Amino acid sequence: MPAAEEPGRQRKRGVELERAIKDATIAELACGGYGSVTIESVAARAQTGKGSIYRRWPTKQELVLDSLGDLLAGPLLGAVEMQLDDKISTRDAILTLVRRITKLMSGLGGDAMRSIMGESLRDEAFCGTFECDFFDPRKQVLIGLLERGVRRGEVRPEAVSVLVPEMLAGTLIHRVVVRRRPISDAELVELVDGFVMPAISPR
Amino acid sequence: MPAAEEPGRQRKRGVELERAIKDATIAELACGGYGSVTIESVAARAQTGKGSIYRRWPTKQELVLDSLGDLLAGPLLGAVEMQLDDKISTRDAILTLVRRITKLMSGLGGDAMRSIMGESLRDEAFCGTFECDFFDPRKQVLIGLLERGVRRGEVRPEAVSVLVPEMLAGTLIHRVVVRRRPISDAELVELVDGFVMPAISPR
DNA sequence: GCACTAGTGCACGTTTGCGTTCCTTATCCA
DNA sequence: TGGATAAGGAACGCAAACGTGCACTAGTGC
Numbered sequence: 103m104p105a106a107e108e109p110g111r112q113r114k115r116g117v118e119l120e121r122a123i124k125d126a127t128i129a130e131l132a133c134g135g136y137g138s139v140t141i142e143s144v145a146a147r148a149q150t151g152k153g154s155i156y157r158r159w160p161t162k163q164e165l166v167l168d169s170l171g172d173l174l175a176g177p178l179l180g181a182v183e184m185q186l187d188d189k190i191s192t193r194d195a196i197l198t199l200v201r202r203i204t205k206l207m208s209g210l211g212g213d214a215m216r217s218i219m220g221e222s223l224r225d226e227a228f229c230g231t232f233e234c235d236f237f238d239p240r241k242q243v244l245i246g247l248l249e250r251g252v253r254r255g256e257v258r259p260e261a262v263s264v265l266v267p268e269m270l271a272g273t274l275i276h277r278v279v280v281r282r283r284p285i286s287d288a289e290l291v292e293l294v295d296g297f298v299m300p301a302i303s304p305r
Numbered sequence: 306m307p308a309a310e311e312p313g314r315q316r317k318r319g320v321e322l323e324r325a326i327k328d329a330t331i332a333e334l335a336c337g338g339y340g341s342v343t344i345e346s347v348a349a350r351a352q353t354g355k356g357s358i359y360r361r362w363p364t365k366q367e368l369v370l371d372s373l374g375d376l377l378a379g380p381l382l383g384a385v386e387m388q389l390d391d392k393i394s395t396r397d398a399i400l401t402l403v404r405r406i407t408k409l410m411s412g413l414g415g416d417a418m419r420s421i422m423g424e425s426l427r428d429e430a431f432c433g434t435f436e437c438d439f440f441d442p443r444k445q446v447l448i449g450l451l452e453r454g455v456r457r458g459e460v461r462p463e464a465v466s467v468l469v470p471e472m473l474a475g476t477l478i479h480r481v482v483v484r485r486r487p488i489s490d491a492e493l494v495e496l497v498d499g500f501v502m503p504a505i506s507p508r
Numbered sequence: 509g510c511a512c513t514a515g516t517g518c519a520c521g522t523t524t525g526c527g528t529t530c531c532t533t534a535t536c537c538a
Numbered sequence: 539t540g541g542a543t544a545a546g547g548a549a550c551g552c553a554a555a556c557g558t559g560c561a562c563t564a565g566t567g568c
Contacts, residue, residue: 113534113545135427137340140525151546156527216426219483223423224338229485237484265495269476273468275483276475280422281440282432292468300503316515316564343555354516359557 114150122148123155127169132213135220136166167228170221173214174235179206192251192302197294199244200270204285207278215279241267248302261302270298317353325351326358330372335416338423339369370431373424376417377438382409395454395505400497402447403473407488410481418482444470451505464505473501 114122126147130139141162145152159165173179186195207215218236222229244267251257273293277285317325329350333342344365348355362368376382389398410418421439425432447470454460476496480488 115535115544119545135338135340135423137338138427141527142525145546149546151548152527153529153547154545157544160527162526220338220423220426222483223419223426224341226485229483233484233486261499263495263499265476265492265499268480269472269496269500272476272479273472274475276479277471280425280432280478281436282429283436289468292466293472296464296466296468297472297500297504301500318514318565322515344557345555348516352516354518355557356517356559357515360514363557365556 114148119148119150119154120158123150123158123165124169124172127165128173128214128217131166131169131217131220135217136224139166141165166221170218170228171231171235173218174232178211178214179218179236186247186250192247192254192256193294193299195247195250196244196270196298197291199247200274200290200294201287203271203274204278204290207274208284212279212282215275219275219279237271240271243267244270251302255304257302258304266298266302317351322351322353322357323361326353326361326368327372327375330368331376331417331420334369334372334420334423338420339427342369344368369424373421373431374434374438376421377435381414381417382421382439389450389453395450395457395459396497396502398450398453399447399473399501400494402450403477403493403497404490406474406477407481407493410477411487415482415485418478422478422482440474443474446470447473454505458507460505461507469501469505 113119123144126144127139129147130143139162141152141155144165145155148155155165159168190198206212218232222232241264245262245264248257248262248266252259252262270293274285277283316322326347329347330342332350333346342365344355344358347368348358358368362371393401409415421435425435444467448465448467451460451465451469455462455465473496477488480486
């Protein structure tokens with residue numbers, strides 16, 4: 103609904119307007135991928151005009167990449183920080199992390215992730231951005247958990263491997279985001295207890 | 306190069322022409338996703354005319370879906386049949402399968418898979434088709450391996466779980482197809498020996 | 509050799525969407 | 539209060555692409 107159809111409705115300006123435009127872009131992207139995004143539909147959803155968009159981004163492509171970049175760095179798919187209770191075991195910490203990731207991917211984060219993956223599959227350059235800005239930082243969180251586990255005697259030193267986060271991320275993202283199939287808590291427990299813990303625990 | 310620009314060049318007909326059109330569609334799809342596919346570029350690549358395409362498929366959408374359907378069932382991503390030597394261990398059989406999947410995904414199969422996943426992310430109905438026609442049959446191959454392992458005493462009965470193929474498929478596809486990062490044979494061995502075998506072996 | 513079928517190439521109408529321009533209106537601040 | 543800045547809306551030119559139609563050409567079989 104264009105703002106001007108509602109006389110007296112306040113216009114967005116500055117950062118607020120940019121936020122609305124980027125959010126609208128992500129929403130349109132989630133609907134049907136890059137090809138289904140039009141500047142007109144983004145403007146309508148953001149309740150703004152195309153001129154305001156073109157004042158900020160010279161092309162549709164740059165708008166999409168900027169919006170996805172914000173998404174990568176934003177709170178919805180944000181850095182998965184964990185404040186660990188000293189007492190929590192490595193197993194419980196990993197399970198908590200996996201539950202959090204799953205919850206995120208099962209909601210709006212799933213749509214967001216589909217948008218990002220769609221662009222990643224389409225655009226090899228963006229694939230590199232996805233790797234650096236999204237995947238690597240999250241991988242480090244889990245590597246950190248494993249290193250903490252080594253210090254606590256709960257993880258074999260040689261088990262600190264990138265395959266642990268890659269296995270967890272790959273399995274969850276493929277299941278929930280790509281195939282759109284919910285995963286139960288029992289399956290998450292089975293994943294951690296059945297695959298991860300035997301792989302990392304002291305023998 | 307249009308056929309008629311080369312006088313005397315034989316025109317494709319019937320099934321051969323349809324094959325060429327579908328192959329051209331998949332190739333265009335792999336380049337930049339659904340939005341970048343045009344009927345004109347497909348026709349050019351297949352060395353045919355748009356009329357021949359529209360004689361067979363009423364819309365671009367139906368051409369793309371038909372082509373992806375063929376891909377799902379075709380030799381490139383074909384049913385991963387394994388003729389197992391009676392002597393081969395469950396571990397070696399799984400490793401052989403994983404190496405074969407990886408080799409497939411690292412070549413033209415990777416481009417094909419990106420096309421399919423791109424459409425799957427974009428189109429929820431196609432996602433279901435992907436599940437039934439691609440994922441489920443391949444999952445059964447690995448379940449079959451696990452069941453054979455139970456009979457041979459190499460696999461715990463309760464370890465026959467869909468999470469085994471899902472974990473392997475998710476990890477490999479995410480790593481090689483989505484993130485476009487090669488995986489070494491050493492990492493494949495680590496994946497099987499470090500994660501799968503501890504998860505399924507008798508204790 | 510001819511009739512029939514099928515394919516190629518090109519022109520076409522139509523629609524869609526990108527990006528631009530400009531006038532009007534709203535907002536902000538001195 | 540007024541000037542400066544920014545936003546909204548709509549029209550526009552242009553290019554691209556979908557899908558159609560048709561004349562001409564190639565292939566096939568009797």
